[in-house]
Amino acid sequence: MKRISFCTFRCLIICLILILGTTGCWNRRELNSLAITMGAGIDKLEDEDVTDQLQLTVQIVKTSEIKVGDKGNSSADAFWNARNTGKSLFEVIRGFTHQSSRKLYWPHNQVIIFGRSLAEAGIREHIDFFVRDQETRLGVWILVAEDQASDIFEVKPNLERIPAIGLANLLKAQKASSQTTAIKLDEFATRLMSKTTAPIAAFVKISGQGSKKSLLVTGTAVFKQDKLVGELNKTETRGLLWVLNKVKSGIIDVVSPESNGKVSLEIIRAKSKITPEIIEDKVHMKVDIKEEGNIGSQSCTDDLENRQTIKKLEDEKNAAIESEVKAALSKAQKLNADIFGFGDVVHQKFPKEWKELESRWDEIFPDLEVEVTVEGKIRRSGSSKKAVAPAKE
Amino acid sequence: MISYILKKLRYLKLLNVNYADDQKKQGTSEYGQSTPIKLSQSLEKNLIAIRNLIGNNFDVIIREFSFGDHINVALIFLSGMTDQSMINENIMKPLMSESHSSQNETLKIKDIAQIKARILSVGGVNQYSSYDEIIDGCLSGQSILLLDECNEALAIMTTNWKSRAVEEPKTESVVRGPREGFTESLLTNTTLIRRKIMSPDLKIESMKLGSRTKTNVCIAYIQGIANPLLIEEIKRRLNRIKTDSILESGYVEQFIEDAPFSIFSTVANSEKPDAVAAKILEGRAAILVDGTPFVLSVPMVLIESFQSSEDYYSRPFFASLIRSIRFLAYFISIFAPSSYVALTTFHQELIPTPLLFSMAGAQEGVPFPAVMEAIMMGIIFEILREAGVRLPRPVGQAVSIVGALVIGESAVTAGLIGAPMVIVVALTAVSSFVVSAQSDSGGVLRITFVILAGFIGIYGIVIGQLGVFIHLASLRSFGTPYLSPLAPLSIRDLKDTIIRAPIWAMFTRPRTIGWHDPERQEFRLKPSSPSEETKEQNKAVR
Amino acid sequence: MKLEKGEISSSQLMFLVGGFIQGSLLTLAFAKDATKHDLWLALIAALMMSLPLALVYITLALKFPGQNLFQINDAVFGPYLGKLVSFQYIMLFLMIVSSNLWFAGDFFLTFFFPETPIIVIMIMFAFICAWGVRAGIEVIARMSIILVLFTILIALTTFILLLNEMKFSNFLPIFDIPIHDFIQGTNIMMAIPFNEVIIFMMVIPYANKMKQVKTSVLYGLMIGGITSLIVVIRNTAVLGPLADIVVSPSMEAVRLIDLGEIIERLEALVGIGLILSMFLKVSVFYYATVLGMAQLLKLRSYVPLVIPVGIIGITLALTNESSIQFTYTAMNTYPIFSLSFYIVLPLISLLIVKIRKLPK
Secondary structure (H helix, E strand, O other), X not given: OOOOOHHHHHHHHHHHHHHHHHOOOOOOOOHHHEEEEEEEEEEEOOOOOOOOOEEEEEEEEOHHHHOOOOOOOOOOOOEEEEEEEXXXXXXXXXXXXXXXXXXXXXXXXXXXXXXXXXXXXXXXXXXXXXXXXXXXOOOOEEEEEOOOHHHHOOOOOOOXXXXXXXXHHHHHHHHHOOOEOOOEHHHHHHHHHOOOEOOEEEEEEEEOOXXXXXXXXXXXXXXXXXXXXXXXXXXXXXXXXXXXOOOOOEEEEEEOOOOOOEEEEEEEEXXXXXXXXXXXXXXXXXXXXXXXEEEEEEOOOOOOOOHHHHHHHHHHHHHHHHHHHHHHHHHHHHHOOEOOOHHHHHHHHOHHHHHHHHHOHHHHHHHOEEEEEEEEEEEEEOEOOOOOOOOOO | OHHHHHHHHHHHHHHHXXXXXXXXXXXXXXXXXXXXXXXXXXXXXXXXXXXXXXXXXXXXXXXXXXXXXXXEEEEEEEOOOEOHHHHHHHHHHHHHHHHHHOOOOOOOOOOHHHHHHHHOOOOOEEEEOEHHHHHHHHHOOOEEEEEOOOOOEEEEOOEOOOOOOOOOOOOOOOOOOOOOOOOOOXXXXXXXXXXXXXXXXXXXXXXXXXXXXXXXXXXXXXXXXXXXXXXXXXXXXXXXXXXXXXXXXXHHHHHHOOOOOOOOOOOEEEOOHHHHHHHHHOOOEEEEEOOOOOEEEEOOOHHHHHOOHHHHHOOHHHHHHHHHHHHHHXXXXXXXXXXXXXXXXXXXXXXXXXXXXXXXXHHOOOOOOHHHHHHHHHHHHXXXXXXXXXXXXXXXXXXXXXXHHHHHHHHXXXXXXXXHHHHHHHHHHHHHOOOHHHHHHHHHHHHHHHHHHHHHHHHHHHHHHHHHHHHHHHOEEOOEEOOOOOOOOXXXXXXXXXXXXXXXXXXXXXXXXXXXXXXXXXXXXXXXXXXXXXXXXXXXXX | OOOOOOOEOHHHHHHHHHHHHHOOOHHHXXXXXXXXXXXXXXXXXXXXXXXXXXXXXXXXXXXXXXOOHHHHHHHHHOHHHHHHHHHHHHXXXXXXXXXXXXXXXXXHHHHOOOOOOHHHHHHXXXXXXXXXXXXXXXXXXXXXXXXXXXXXXXXXXXXXXXXXXXXXXXXXXXXXXXXXXXXXHHHHHHHOOHHHHHHHHHOHHHEOOHHHHHHHHHHHHHHHHHHXXXXXXXXXXXXXXXXXXXXXXXXXXXXXXXXXXXXXXXXXXXXXXXXHHHHHHHXXXXXXXXXXXXXXXXXXXXXXXXXXXXXXHHHHHHOOOOHHHHHHHHHHHHHHHOHHHHHHXXXXXXXXXXXXXXXX
C-alpha cells in the first residue's frame, strides 16, 4: 500500500484551513442573535379596505428576561408579541425583519393558532409553510381561536412566563379529562391530505375580563376539507376520542343505582376498534370500546361494594359512553365531516369496493349506520371501601 | 510548515556530517575513533596515556601504591560511581596485607591472573587489554587495577551510585495492586520485572545506544510467546538509531515509532512493573532504557490506553463499569466543547426548549462567539494545567485557585463568558484526566473539532471524526493494527475491551499480539461449587 | 503488476457489503412516489430479485480469481472491446460517486445548512472519501464493521423510540398500487442500492478466502436489506401518507421523537448516520473508479489519480440543476439506464464465459 505522500496531504490540509478562514458565517447564528419563536397566530383582518388581509402574530421569547439567577426584573414580560400583515404567509414572516432585530427562529415553535374567521375561509395555503420550511417541525400543536388568534397571546398565564408554553402545557394536560382534541401538525396534515377524513383541532377561548383573563382550551374545531364548519362540545369531543382510541383518562359521572346521588368513575384505560362491514352494498361500521376504570368519588352514601351494584354501575357507564359517542356521531353527520376517519378504515379493509365508494362518501356518511358496543369494567374503588358517612341500618 | 522545518533539519544534518568529517581528519588519535590501542608494559606510560584521556576530571581518582615485592600498581576509579568501602575492604586491604604475608611465601605475585584468582575478594572481575575498554569500564563505575610490567588491566566491579529507592509511581497510582514503580536504574528495573516473571524464558537482551551517552537499552520479552519477527524488527529499528545521546525512553520512542507524524503514540509506556510484566506476558516486548523509570512496550494498540493494571485486580463487573466510564470520559473530553459549539451556533433546534432558554439567557450579552469562547477557554485551561504541573506543588495550587476563581467566577459575572461554556470546559478538563495515556492526542483533537464545529457544525465534527477513524484504522504499531481487536474485528478479543471478562475466561492471548502461543491457561478454570468428592471428604474429616 | 496489496477477510467483506447497502438508506425515498405505503413490499421484492443477480456477479468474479471487473472485461470481450466496456463502467461509477456527493450535500443543505454553498459540503465529504481511498480498501473494510454496527444501532434506537408514534394501520390496505407502479418501484430500488453490488467485483479479488465470498456477499446484502426494511417500516408506520410528500421521511419521522421531553430532537442522528454509511458507499465507488482508471491507463499506482478524480466528481456533481431534477433522474431515467450495466452486460459476460469456456 502506498503511503500518503506528505506533500499532497499538506496541500489539502492547507486548502481546508484556508476555506475555514473564508467562511465567515453561512449558517452560524449565535444564541443571542435568535428570536426564538414560541407561537404563531394567524388571523384574517375583517376590514374590507385593507389589502394586506393576513395578520401574523408571533410570540418571541425575550431571552434576556429569563436569564437564570437574575432575579432583579422578573416582573417584566418574558415575551414579545410581534405583529405583521401581508398577503402571503411567507411574505409576512420575512416582513418581520423590519421590526425585529433578530431573525425569527422557528424550531422551538410550540403552537399554531388560527383565528376563527381565517379558519372558516380555509387554511390549506397557510399550513404549507409549516410543513415545507426546514426550520419548522411537525410536532407543533394546532389550535383554533374562538375569535382572533392574536388576542390569545396577550393573556398571561399564571404559572408559566410565556403564554405559548403555557398553552402547550395545557394541551399536554388534556389527557386527564380527554375532553379536548390535542392534535399536532403531523396528524392534522395527514387528515388534511385524506380525501374523506376531516381535520380537527383544539378550541381555545378567553374567559374572564380585564386583568383576570385566562385561557380555556376545550372542545373540538371541526373542519370540512380545510374550512372550519363547526365545533364539538366537551361531551361530544370525548365521544370522538373514544372512537379514535385517544381517551387516556377522564371522569364519567353516573347516577347511583340505589339513590339519586352521583358516582364519579375514573377512566384508567380504554381501547377502541373500528370494524367496517359491507352488507349488500351498504356500509356499516362497528365500534367496539373497551374501558377499565375505578370509582373516583361518590356523593351519595350508598354501599357500592357489592357485585350487583358494580354491575349496574358498569351498565350505566357503558350507556354514558355510548351516548357520548352517539352525540359526537350525530354532530359529525350533521356537519357531514368524517372526523372519525371511517372512510380510511373502509379503504384499508375494502380497497376494491372503496374505489366506487370514495366518490360518494359525502352522501354515505350522513346516513352511515354505526353500531357502538361498550364494555366497561370497574376494577378498583380507590383506597376506601365505603362512603364517609354513618353506617346504614 | 513541518516540511519546511524538516528541510532545515536536513540542511543542518549535512552540516553536521561535514563537521564530523573535519574532526576525523584532524586527529585520529581522538578517543573512540580509531582502532583500539593496546596497553603497554610500562605502568608509567599507561598512566600517562590514561591521564591524557580522562585524568583532568575532578572525579577521577588515580591511586598509586605498591605491594609485595615493591610491585607498583595503580588503581583508577570514579569517586561518585564506585563503592568506596568495597574498594577499601576488598581491593586495597587484601593487596596491602598481601605485601606483609608474602614474606612467608616464596611466591612472588607478579601475575595478574594470580591477583585475580587469589587476592581480590570481589564478584565481578574482567581482564582488559586496551585503553578503550579500560576507559569504558572506568566510566561505567568499575575500578581499574593497572600493574607494572603487565600489558593487561583488571576491571573490578565496584559499581555503585546513589539512585532513587523503589517508590510508588506518581503517574499511575492504584488503590489495589502493587505500589512499586520503576526507578532510574536499569538494573533495578530489570530486577523488578524478573521478580514478577521468574521464568528462564524471560529474555533481557542489552545493547548500548548513543555514541556519547552510551546508554544501556534492554529488550525484555518471553521467548515462545513473543513473535520472533517482532523481536527482530525491534532490534532492527533500535540498531538503526545512530545518535550521540539517549537521555530518556522518549528518545528511543521517537526513533522507532511507526507513524512519526501521527498524534497518536504507537509506543506505550508505563512506570509500573506489574503492568509491563502483564504486557510482556501477552506477547509484547518491553524496552527499558537506563536513566528513566518509563519503560516502553510494543506493539501498542489503542485499547491499551483505556486499560489499567488495576482493572485486572478488581472484580470484573466493576472493572467493566470503570472501563466504559473511561471510554465515556474520553469521548466527553474530545467532543464536549465541539458539540457545545455546534449546538449553540448551528443546531439550536436540537436543544430541548427549556435548556435552550437557560443557555440563551446565559449567552445574552456575551461579546464573543461560542467558537472563540471555546478556544479561549481551552487555551486558558492548558495554561493553567501547565503552570500547575511545572511549578512547585504549593505554588501550583495557588495558581489553580487563582485561575479557577478568576476564570470561573469573575469572567462569568463580568459577562465575558457564558456560564454553560465554563461548565463544559470544566467537564472536559476533568474528563481529559481520566484517560491520561491519550491526553496529548485528546488535546489536539479537541481543538481541531472545535474549529471544525465552529466552521460547519455537526457535519464538521462527523467528518473530522471519520478522518480520525480512517487514520486510526490505517495505523499499525510494529505490524499490529492499531484499532485491533475492534477493527479488524476479533470477537474473541473483545473480552478485554469495553468489558473486562473475568480472569478465568480470558484463556487466550490477544490474537494480533501473542498468537504465537495463544493459550494462556486452561479452558475451564471457572470456580464452581465444591464437587461431590470434596464434599464427601469434608464429611469424612468431620 | 498489482495495484492493491491489501487483503480483506470474509467478515470484513460481509460488513462492507452491508454498509454499502446502508449507504442508500435515505435514497430509498426515491421509490416512495411509485409505491406509496407498499414501499416495504417493493424493498423485499428488490432484495429477493437482487440475490440471484449478486450470484451472477460472484460467479463471474470467482471464475477469474484475483481479477477484477475490468480485467474480466478484457478477458471476456477481448482487449479492445473490453477496454470500451470497462470505460463505460468507469464512467458509470464516476457518475454514481458524483451523484452521491450531491445527494449528501443536498441533504445537509436542506435540513441543516440552508445558506451554506453546497460545494463546501461536497468538498469536505469528497476529501474524507479521498483520504479513505488513499488509505486503501483494507482500511475501508476494517472501518466498515464499526460503521455498520453504528448505523444499525441508530436505526434500531430510533425505531424503538418511535414505537409510540407508530400506527400500523398505515400499511393497510396491503398492495394497493397498480402492478406497473410496483414493478417500477422495485426497479428503482434494485438500481439504487441492491444492483450496485456489482462494484464488489472490484473488491472480491482482494478477499483472502475465496470460498466464503459467496456467503459473505449474500449475508451482507441481507444486513443491508434488513436495516433498510427497519427504516422503511419505521417511516411508513410513523408518518403514514405524510411520508409521500416530505423530502426525507427518515428525517421527519425522527423529528417526531419525543419521550418525556428529554429524549427529543434527535434528527442529528439521521445526519450522522447518513455521513457514516454514505462514506462507505462513496469510498467503494470512488476506489473502484480510481483503480479502474489506473488499470486502464496502465499506471503503477492508483494514488495519483485520487485527487483528480475527486475534483472531477465534484465538478460533475455541480452540473446537477436542482434537487427536483435530481430526484426525477433518480426515479425515472437512471433505473432504466443502468439496467444494461447491472443486468445485461454481466449476463452476456457470463454467457460468453460459458460458451468460450473461459478462463482457458
